[in-house]
Amino acid sequence: MKKTLAHQPARREFLKASAAIGGGLTLGCGPLGVFAQGAKPDAGVEINAWVVIRPDDGIVIRYARSEMGQGSMTSAPMLVAEELECDWRRVKVEYASANANVKRKRAWGDMAAVGSRTIRNSQEYLRKAGATAREMLIAAAAQQWKVPASECTAQNSFITHGPSKRRVSYGKVADAAAKLEAPKEVKLKEPKAWKLIGKPVKRFDIPDTVMGRQVYGIDTQLPGMLYAAVAQCPVFGGKVKAMDAAKVEGRRGIVKVLNVETFVAVVADNWWRAKEALRDVHIDWDVGANGNASTASLMEFYRAGLDAKEDIAVSRKDGDFDQAFGAAAKKLEAEYYTPYLAHACMEPMGCTAVVKDGKVDVWTSTQNAEASLAAAAATAGVPLENVEVHRVQLGGGFGRRGGAQDFVRQGVAIAKAMEGTPVKMLWSREEDTQHDFYRPASLIRVKAGLDDSGNPLAWYSRVASTSIFSTLVRLPLKPPFSPVEGVDPQSVASLHDLPHSIPNVKIEYAQRNAFVPVGFWRTVGHSQNPFVRESFLDEIAAASGKDPYEFRRALLQKSPKDLAILETTAKAAGWGSPLPAGVFRGIAETEGYGSYTAAVAELSVDKNGEVTIRRLVLGIDPGYAVNPDNIQAQLQGSAVFMLTAMFWGEITIKDGRVEQSNFHDYRMMRLREMPKVETVIAATGGFWGGVGEPGQASIAPAICNAIFAATGKRIRSLPLKNHGLTLA
Amino acid sequence: MIELTVNGKKHNVDVEPEMPLLWVLRDVLDVKGPKFGCGIAQCGACTVHLNGEPVRSCSVPVSAAAGQKVLTIEGLAQKGQLHPVQRAWIDNEVPQCGYCQSGQIMAAVALLARNPSPSDKDIDAAMTNICRCGTYARIRTAIHAAAKSPKSAKA
Numbered sequence: 001m002k003k004t005l006a007h008q009p010a011r012r013e014f015l016k017a018s019a020a021i022g023g024g025l026t027l028g029c030g031p032l033g034v035f036a037q038g039a040k041p042d043a044g045v046e047i048n049a050w051v052v053i054r055p056d057d058g059i060v061i062r063y064a065r066s067e068m069g070q071g072s073m074t075s076a077p078m079l080v081a082e083e084l085e086c087d088w089r090r091v092k093v094e095y096a097s098a099n100a101n102v103k104r105k106r107a108w109g110d111m112a113a114v115g116s117r118t119i120r121n122s123q124e125y126l127r128k129a130g131a132t133a134r135e136m137l138i139a140a141a142a143q144q145w146k147v148p149a150s151e152c153t154a155q156n157s158f159i160t161h162g163p164s165k166r167r168v169s170y171g172k173v174a175d176a177a178a179k180l181e182a183p184k185e186v187k188l189k190e191p192k193a194w195k196l197i198g199k200p201v202k203r204f205d206i207p208d209t210v211m212g213r214q215v216y217g218i219d220t221q222l223p224g225m226l227y228a229a230v231a232q233c234p235v236f237g238g239k240v241k242a243m244d245a246a247k248v249e250g251r252r253g254i255v256k257v258l259n260v261e262t263f264v265a266v267v268a269d270n271w272w273r274a275k276e277a278l279r280d281v282h283i284d285w286d287v288g289a290n291g292n293a294s295t296a297s298l299m300e301f302y303r304a305g306l307d308a309k310e311d312i313a314v315s316r317k318d319g320d321f322d323q324a325f326g327a328a329a330k331k332l333e334a335e336y337y338t339p340y341l342a343h344a345c346m347e348p349m350g351c352t353a354v355v356k357d358g359k360v361d362v363w364t365s366t367q368n369a370e371a372s373l374a375a376a377a378a379t380a381g382v383p384l385e386n387v388e389v390h391r392v393q394l395g396g397g398f399g400r401r402g403g404a405q406d407f408v409r410q411g412v413a414i415a416k417a418m419e420g421t422p423v424k425m426l427w428s429r430e431e432d433t434q435h436d437f438y439r440p441a442s443l444i445r446v447k448a449g450l451d452d453s454g455n456p457l458a459w460y461s462r463v464a465s466t467s468i469f470s471t472l473v474r475l476p477l478k479p480p481f482s483p484v485e486g487v488d489p490q491s492v493a494s495l496h497d498l499p500h501s502i503p504n505v506k507i508e509y510a511q512r513n514a515f516v517p518v519g520f521w522r523t524v525g526h527s528q529n530p531f532v533r534e535s536f537l538d539e540i541a542a543a544s545g546k547d548p549y550e551f552r553r554a555l556l557q558k559s560p561k562d563l564a565i566l567e568t569t570a571k572a573a574g575w576g577s578p579l580p581a582g583v584f585r586g587i588a589e590t591e592g593y594g595s596y597t598a599a600v601a602e603l604s605v606d607k608n609g610e611v612t613i614r615r616l617v618l619g620i621d622p623g624y625a626v627n628p629d630n631i632q633a634q635l636q637g638s639a640v641f642m643l644t645a646m647f648w649g650e651i652t653i654k655d656g657r658v659e660q661s662n663f664h665d666y667r668m669m670r671l672r673e674m675p676k677v678e679t680v681i682a683a684t685g686g687f688w689g690g691v692g693e694p695g696q697a698s699i700a701p702a703i704c705n706a707i708f709a710a711t712g713k714r715i716r717s718l719p720l721k722n723h724g725l726t727l728a
Numbered sequence: 729m730i731e732l733t734v735n736g737k738k739h740n741v742d743v744e745p746e747m748p749l750l751w752v753l754r755d756v757l758d759v760k761g762p763k764f765g766c767g768i769a770q771c772g773a774c775t776v777h778l779n780g781e782p783v784r785s786c787s788v789p790v791s792a793a794a795g796q797k798v799l800t801i802e803g804l805a806q807k808g809q810l811h812p813v814q815r816a817w818i819d820n821e822v823p824q825c826g827y828c829q830s831g832q833i834m835a836a837v838a839l840l841a842r843n844p845s846p847s848d849k850d851i852d853a854a855m856t857n858i859c860r861c862g863t864y865a866r867i868r869t870a871i872h873a874a875a876k877s878p879k880s881a882k883a
Contacts (some may be wrong), residue, residue: 205823205826206817206822209823210829212830270751270754274745339799344861346859395825396860397825429767429768629821637861640859641861662766662767670855671851671855671856671857671867672853673851674865675864
């Protein structure tokens with residue numbers, strides 16, 4: 001049986017599911033290898049890959065990507081339903097199968113929930129799927145009535161023949177509709193005709209969560225399942241030299257200790273026993289070449305990138321920066337630094353797998369079920385079509401569970417060693433913190449040349465950092481993917497696309513790939529470069545004696561969308577209006593993930609360095625706002641994610657190892673520190689932007705600019721704890 | 729054998745006395761609402777009630793719960809009626825990924841049981857669980873809403 005989420009689960013369903021909670025088999029899909037693929041009686045008729053209609057008029061809309069709290073499991077089906085003209089109250093959402101996606105030539109397309117792109121990259125084919133199904137249902141009804149389809153309309157899961165007023169429900173004609181050929185062209189609704197898009201719609205997954213019956217990867221339960229705890233070499237790139245498990249042999253519950261070359265796994269009859277035993281397994285690590293590396297040596301490496309004359313890629317060149325800077329009446333130069341950051345998903349990395357008879361079943365919290373499937377197939381050495389990745393809710397993702405599939409390779413390697421037995425592999429928080437694919441650290445030099453009136457004529461940035469695309473994705477940095485050969489677009493995001501009217505611009509990238517693994521984060525380059533860009537713009541405004549808002553407005557006259565969100569947000573925040581004594585404002589604006597965002601912070605800083613944020617106003621223009629309540633939630637969440645990072649977030653390296661290990665030394669923001677966040681959703685229409693990540697981009701610079709206004713101290717590196725500042 | 733009452737049902741478990749309550753619930757009794765987040769009582773994802781008091785079950789040895797009453801998120805709804813805190817969580821669309829939310833809800837239920845109309849400061853002090861998605865603003869709103877709900881006093 002596929003997991004189906006009811007829009008408003010009936011009480012009866014709730015009690016039934018409660019009784020079965022933990023039964024991964026009852027809630028998950030039928031496994032491929034160990035058990036026969038579960039047939040679905042009374043499953044309804046598939047009109048197309050996205051739409052299934054049941055005889056009782058129940059509507060099943062399939063969802064291909066992942067749900068990790070970003071709300072796309074609700075907003076993506078809204079796009080299908082908008083065109084399908086179905087009764088939203090009868091809609092259930094079902095995950096599309098990754099295995100079926102392989103076998104059906106990617107009928108569901110890209111399954112990755114990454115880069116805030118679920119809506120913007122799939123909106124067109126999802127709306128077309130809904131419209132196509134609607135046209136087929138109308139055609140089937142028209143054939144039945146022997147009338148022209150043009151005389152029929154569809155609404156609320158019913159087809160009506162205008163002249164005769166006859167009505168028939170979708171469920172009655174679904175069988176006939178499924179047999180028709182799909183129309184090649186369908187006309188999509190005009191935005192003004194939308195009934196569902198733009199309305200605050202309740203998320204499907206919330207009732208399950210609140211009742212404690214949501215199933216995450218960690219909750220997978222299979223008959224005869226064993227549990228594995230793992231230890232990886234504390235120095236990145238190291239491996240097991242020797243292992244002695246004599247101390248745990250014969251201990252209660254311990255089944256096997258595996259040396260899997262790059263890690264050791266203890267397999268036991270519950271996870272706690274496995275984890276406890278792991279401490280008593282003596283592992284001699286071959287730490288490799290990086291055993292002496294430190295944060296200081298990494299900084300040196302990046303600094304050399306800032307100063308280098310060679311191995312530099314010029315990402316953007318407008319006019320002649322060198323000439324204009326040389327001739328400038330006033331010159332500004334600064335260096336900014338942002339540290340490595342861990343993801344710290346609340347659910348640690350894990351993977352449950354069964355390898356049997358050349359088939360693999362995987363249950364894992366993944367942002368990319370297709371990538372997990374490929375990683376599982378490669379690890380087990382079986383064809384793609386012999387693998388299923390069973391879909392579960394993710395306990396946070398934030399980019400950790402998409403590009404890197406290390407946890408799936410581990411889980412499947414263990415299951416392969418235990419062939420025939422399901423094994424649930426789970427990391428401790430310490431493993432999770434110390435074996436992440438971190439948001440890259442970056443060192444950035446910026447320069448600006450101003451004329452006599454303080455107008456910037458020349459802008460320069462050079463970013464030195466590790467490229468995610470070349471080290472993790474292993475994608476050659478070449479056009480059209482990269483703006484210029486040798487440039488990682490994430491590394492120069494929001495600098496390369498600087499929208500301000502400055503005639504001479506030079507943006508450079510020093511790709512300096514260090515040994516610390518890096519990966520995508522909730523807002524990658526946009527979590528660091530806007531901090532630099534918008535703080536340095538503030539430095540220029542201050543040096544010119546200009547109001548930071550008016551200064552930006554003047555430079556954005558030719559970038560109307562940037563200008564509009566800046567103005568809308570400033571207006572909502574009351575920029576320029578009087579403030580109580582000791583309270584100061586800061587402002588910033590950026591574009592990212594297809595959306596425009598701005599932030600205004602109002603804060604005070606006391607003599608102990610306690611920062612009290614009175615108000616944080618966040619504005620976003622995502623083009624079309626599909627589910628406004630969810631956008632508000634994403635902006636509120638963005639504030640927490642970025643405040644946590646900017647005040648405390650820092651992964652440091654000593655002896656090649658990550659120094660932080662758990663929440664006591666990798667600090668997370670708590671409820672008592674949550675400031676008042678006001679959200680302004682200023683959707684101007686005409687485009688589809690992301691909402692999960694872009695809201696973060698403007699927060700750090702807006703707050704640091706307000707801190708400058710309050711204290712005269714310019715913040716050029718994060719986190720703020722290193723400047724003696726904390727969140728009150 | 730250690731005897732435990734979980735959500736009103738008696739169990740006898742044959743485990744080491746030092747095994748954390750969380751792992752007895754999850755891996756032995758198949759009660760998976762309480763979640764593992766840190767293992768050191770920092771995040772609160774594993775929060776359950778032990779005789780009505782919120783505890784971080786990852787750091788409570790099962791022997792300390794012997795013969796006592798454990799309540800988890802699964803036992804919160806009574807006779808098919810959601811607890812007012814659960815109702816408020818749904819009405820205010822609080823969860824995002826939801827992983828921390830069973831712990832957040834159990835912490836909120838315990839707060840309201842001893843303080844039926846908490847101030848913002850009371851909420852600040854009681855709600856120390858970590859939410860990585862950032863649902864704090866809505867948690868606060870939902871606690872105030874649950875406090876105003878007529879049934880909350882009986883919960």
